[in-house]
Amino acid sequence: MIPAIEVKQMHKCFGKLQALAGIDLEIKTGEFFALLGPNGAGKTTLINIIAGLTRATSGSARVMGYDVVADYREARRMLGVVPQELVFDPFFTVRETLAIQSGYYGLKNNKSWIDEIIHHLDLADKADANMRTLSGGMKRRVLVAQALVHKPPVIVLDEPTAGVDVELRQGLWRFIRELNRDGHTIVLTTHYLDEAEALCSRVAMLKQGNIVALDSIRNLISGISGCSVRLRLSPDTLPPALQPLMSRCEAEYYILALDEYSQLEQVMAALRTAGSQVLEMQVFQPDLEEVFVKIMGDVEIREAVAVPIT
Amino acid sequence: MTGFLTLLYKELLRFWKVGFQTVFAPMVSTLLYLMIFSHVLDAHVQAYPGVAYTVFMIPGLIMMAVLQNAFANSSSSLIQSKITGNLVFVLLSPLSYQEIFFAYVLASVVRGLAVGLGVYLITYGFFDVSLSSFPWIFIFALMGSALLGALGLIAGIWAEKFDHLATFQNFIILPLTFLSGVFYSIHSLPPFWRGLSHLNPFFYIIDGFRYGFFSTSDISPYISLGIVAMCFLAVSWLTLQMLSTGYKIRQ
Numbered sequence: 001m002i003p004a005i006e007v008k009q010m011h012k013c014f015g016k017l018q019a020l021a022g023i024d025l026e027i028k029t030g031e032f033f034a035l036l037g038p039n040g041a042g043k044t045t046l047i048n049i050i051a052g053l054t055r056a057t058s059g060s061a062r063v064m065g066y067d068v069v070a071d072y073r074e075a076r077r078m079l080g081v082v083p084q085e086l087v088f089d090p091f092f093t094v095r096e097t098l099a100i101q102s103g104y105y106g107l108k109n110n111k112s113w114i115d116e117i118i119h120h121l122d123l124a125d126k127a128d129a130n131m132r133t134l135s136g137g138m139k140r141r142v143l144v145a146q147a148l149v150h151k152p153p154v155i156v157l158d159e160p161t162a163g164v165d166v167e168l169r170q171g172l173w174r175f176i177r178e179l180n181r182d183g184h185t186i187v188l189t190t191h192y193l194d195e196a197e198a199l200c201s202r203v204a205m206l207k208q209g210n211i212v213a214l215d216s217i218r219n220l221i222s223g224i225s226g227c228s229v230r231l232r233l234s235p236d237t238l239p240p241a242l243q244p245l246m247s248r249c250e251a252e253y254y255i256l257a258l259d260e261y262s263q264l265e266q267v268m269a270a271l272r273t274a275g276s277q278v279l280e281m282q283v284f285q286p287d288l289e290e291v292f293v294k295i296m297g298d299v300e301i302r303e304a305v306a307v308p309i310t
Numbered sequence: 311m312t313g314f315l316t317l318l319y320k321e322l323l324r325f326w327k328v329g330f331q332t333v334f335a336p337m338v339s340t341l342l343y344l345m346i347f348s349h350v351l352d353a354h355v356q357a358y359p360g361v362a363y364t365v366f367m368i369p370g371l372i373m374m375a376v377l378q379n380a381f382a383n384s385s386s387s388l389i390q391s392k393i394t395g396n397l398v399f400v401l402l403s404p405l406s407y408q409e410i411f412f413a414y415v416l417a418s419v420v421r422g423l424a425v426g427l428g429v430y431l432i433t434y435g436f437f438d439v440s441l442s443s444f445p446w447i448f449i450f451a452l453m454g455s456a457l458l459g460a461l462g463l464i465a466g467i468w469a470e471k472f473d474h475l476a477t478f479q480n481f482i483i484l485p486l487t488f489l490s491g492v493f494y495s496i497h498s499l500p501p502f503w504r505g506l507s508h509l510n511p512f513f514y515i516i517d518g519f520r521y522g523f524f525s526t527s528d529i530s531p532y533i534s535l536g537i538v539a540m541c542f543l544a545v546s547w548l549t550l551q552m553l554s555t556g557y558k559i560r561q
Contacts, residue, residue: 014561051402052401052402052560053398053401053402053560054560054561055556055560055561072404073404073406074404076402076403076404077404079402081402083395083398085395087394087395087396087398087399088394088396089391089394089396089399090394091323091324091327091328092320092323096323100316100319100320100399101399101403102316103312103313103315103316103317103319103320104313104316104317104399104400104403104404104405105313105403105404106312106313106404107312108312146399
């Protein structure tokens, strides 16, 4: 079967900055796929090249088998993109915006499908309101509607839930899941790893323009042995002996990553020696966040910046 | 074809929705020019023998309005879309760069002609402005607005902020318009300036346009039309190059 998205040896340089350093990626039709990585890892650049908004320095990308440069018309008809920025055209109403977007794709009589999207995304009350008067959440919904107006088989959402309230987020995911069940391929980027874990079957993790992990979530997690321990202590300091095990801090909680369960004994011993009292303790299986932290290879996830080529 | 027609429709709807400032306002300011200049100069200046200065000036003012509005339409639409980010909707679509070019230029032509026609109809009530040859008037209005629509696209693509656009307008478009013979016949100029005016493509647009009104011009309208057409082709070629390579908009 033709892959929904196929990226080969993709390089992109902005001046001296290398944003993508030779990406190879294949996303199958019908997948629910996540691109993860810190800011500046190259997620949006990759999406922009697939969408034809940016030209690659070298390498190729195909959407449903169509090259995004040579067969850009077909490739773009196959693709719906929800951009990260909350953009809109202040001259038009919601319905006009959707009718115009539909026309760009060569669709003249698209009213019934537009009505359906308006209904699904709960935009009916605002259909004839000017885009300017809409709240941020509503504008986000219109962006999703615009991406769907030409019924693309592949839908790319670039951080669709950034700054979106819980209700809309849940409604949005319900709708996107439905689309996925109907056979649409979904590709999303998000900073919320729990969302990716709940929705996606496979993820790619990007770091400084490289894919550093590409697998199903289950395989990625089972690749990590051991467990995590979440501690709240009194006094609120982690004994120096345990510092090397710390994976991260969450408010007053210390999260330790253990390679095997037997290390628990050492942890308890170290706490006893230091005279720390355990106020709370949870032991849990690693999750996607654990994998992410480990793969990104930093105790604290730094905002990775693309590296200059020298 | 639907994609192109939709973008054209969107561009027309955009300026029509704010028609008060995009069509009506330039008509009013052109009439102000006309009132002031006719009051001050009519008794003192005669550009063509037997033609009152005000009447001589009317085609020039109409063409000035046509040119400025054609330029304003494509340039401001494009820069607004770039700065607010909604250009992405056009860029994501399967529209070709030729379709984008023709839609923006044609919308500019429509706005230029609408303003020009409006100014003409109003002056018609006050002054006796005859139309000697409608085809010449129309062809020069069409070519002039198309040329400025394409220049507006270049300015809109090149400009990164509104300041840049204002620079383009104030230092290129406005001088070329004002020094093209809107307010005078270049025969009244000293030889050096007359020679220099011949290097200004806008001069040929206005001169040829005026020929359509009075059957008199500084240059044969055929030559003017040829020069204007060459300019349009050159500017269009450059604009299409910029669009096809994605200069500044698909980086």
